[in-house]
Amino acid sequence: MGRFTTFVTAGLAATAAARPWERRQDDGDDSTDSMVYDFADIEPSADIVWVPCFDDPKLSCANLYVPMDYYDDNNTDWTTIAWIKYSSGNDSAQDILFNPGGPGGSGIDYVATSGWFLAETLGEQYNIISFDPRGVNNSGPGLTCFPGDLADWSDWYTAASLTAPLPEQYASNKAYGEFCSAANAATNASFSGTVATTQDIMYFIDENHLAKGLDGSAELWFYGVSYGTVMGQTLAALYPDRIGRMILDGNVYGVQHYTGVITSDVDDTDIAFHSFFQYCYAAGPARCAFYGNSTTQQQMEDRYISLLQKLRDEPVGYADLDVASYPGVVRDVDISSTAFSMMYDALTNFPTLAVILSELENGVADAYVAYQTASSDSSIASRSISARNPVAHDPNYDSSEALQLITCLDANTNYPVDSYDDFLDARALYMQESFYGGNGTSLTNMPMCVGMSLSPPPSQRFPGFELSGISTAFPILFTNTLADPITPISSAEAMSALFGGSVVLAQNSTGHSVTSSKSQCSVQYMQEYLSEGWLPPRDTVCQPDVLPFMDEEEEGGGERRRLAVRRLRSW
């Protein structure tokens, strides 16, 4: 392999001082009051300088220098972290830090478009602060498997299809991992693991505390969703005495996350699928298009399985110019993976899924095509769908590459898949875990780190959770639905068992994280936890306000809410 030029994060001033994160006397003078729309236009600074951004009076942004490695004095490299604040209008209000998941999800993008939804959920009296974690979107260092000159070659790469023979899939993952590792041997990519991000978060809250002129040590108030729960669990493990409040919603089993093979992810996928038939059956033929002539819920599920079988034998083609702008076919695998991802957001998606399935029973793909077209705008890498996008590599920021690199840096040397036989063994565990979710996740998420060999520097490696128990300054509130297709309640319970005094609040709905369904009950518990410091009684189960197929969505706010929820769910 030839040499390539180093990957340099866009927007950094080449003339910066040798240790630009160290505050200088004149620092901060260059703040500007003009509106910015791009972090490349925010001069990075050593202290937090908020500037108005994204045309919203509630929003301000900051671009902060941080050392590449806080604990290595010999390393004078630096990078920058992008921050955004959704203000309550009161500067002395409590700040809550937020991460939307991924890894690879952009907190900047989420808060810029949907900060209002977080304020509505957590309480309008807080300032919501988010950020792009290391390697994500507007923060450095750049994370890509095609750095520098290789960027031009990424279009030549095609991942093996999920229907390819398994040996080919394994070999394809391995080649990609080896290539990605070699391409990053001399970049700064390995400084982007989750531990490095937690160090940035603590650095930020200390700086923020100082900037407000406050005494004592800053408390961390944190809300994390999906992979954001791993970030929270890591923060709580490394800085237990700094936790002010922490809500972790839609939980990953952090212990497994740090191995890269997260079989527990699909613990509840089958419950989510069964709930589709249950809600459809309860809603009746007038509300659920897939009801058909079924006389029991089981019959309905059997029809679904026959439909997959039928699509395997006879894929349904689409070619109608009024419906699709390109031709294609719907195979069984398309429906199993689409249904899987629709489980993330059952309240919105179940009625559509029912229409898709009933049309396909009659050999029609219109609703399927319409759904795929509508969601392609927001089709970003998620914990469920393929780890990398075989179609288009975005040289500016490709969230699927960030997802892979961060996941595999975290797994580091704990990743257990080192041969084709290991791959088959790990795949069998996923298949055992879930009938509906095991197959897909064992081919997408599980082999992500095959061939990868990048390691974070010693100061950015996670030492593991203290299994004998961790005592945080304030107990954590874990929240989880009872039918989450990708972060099961068992993960919330297993992680809660590691953190003294913590409580799991369950919500009896289908979907990824509790905000995927409306539940006044859950929102009230979350808000009282934050404002009063009250924890729900153990074993509390909140009911959702509405069930799928029964949602008479109010005019107006409905679509905006759906979009905010969908954006969050896509992680």
Ligand SMILES: *[C@@H]1O[C@H](CO)[C@@H](O)[C@H](O)[C@H]1NC(C)=O
């Ligand atoms: C920094 O460099 C010195 C001299 O080369 C070396 O002794 C020391 O171990 C280095 N420190 C770290 C943290 O790498």
Ligand SMILES: *[C@@H]1O[C@H](CO)[C@@H](O)[C@H](O)[C@H]1NC(C)=O
């Ligand atoms: C790592 O980041 C520093 C900026 O602090 C930059 O000077 C250096 O060139 C980067 N290294 C590579 C290999 O990109």
Ligand SMILES: *[C@@H]1O[C@H](CO)[C@@H](O)[C@H](O)[C@H]1NC(C)=O
């Ligand atoms: C602003 O927030 C602080 C801290 O929570 C609170 O004490 C104060 O009453 C708030 N001011 C207003 C005007 O709401």
Ligand SMILES: *[C@@H]1O[C@H](CO)[C@@H](O)[C@H](O)[C@H]1NC(C)=O
């Ligand atoms: C990156 O952030 C910008 C805002 O700075 C946003 O417009 C863009 O959608 C984000 N990209 C991704 C992939 O999240």
Ligand SMILES: *[C@@H]1O[C@H](CO)[C@@H](O)[C@H](O)[C@H]1NC(C)=O
């Ligand atoms: C697993 O999924 C692949 C496509 O992704 C499909 O070809 C195969 O039949 C599935 N296997 C099982 C056991 O469902």
Ligand SMILES: *[C@@H]1O[C@H](CO)[C@@H](O)[C@H](O)[C@H]1NC(C)=O
């Ligand atoms: C129910 O519908 C399925 C498929 O539409 C059909 O094959 C089956 O014969 C129908 N059963 C009854 C009892 O009508």
Ligand SMILES: *[C@@H]1O[C@H](CO)[C@@H](O)[C@H](O)[C@H]1NC(C)=O
């Ligand atoms: C969850 O809701 C269903 C109705 O949708 C109900 O039958 C079931 O008992 C509830 N479970 C719990 C634990 O509240």
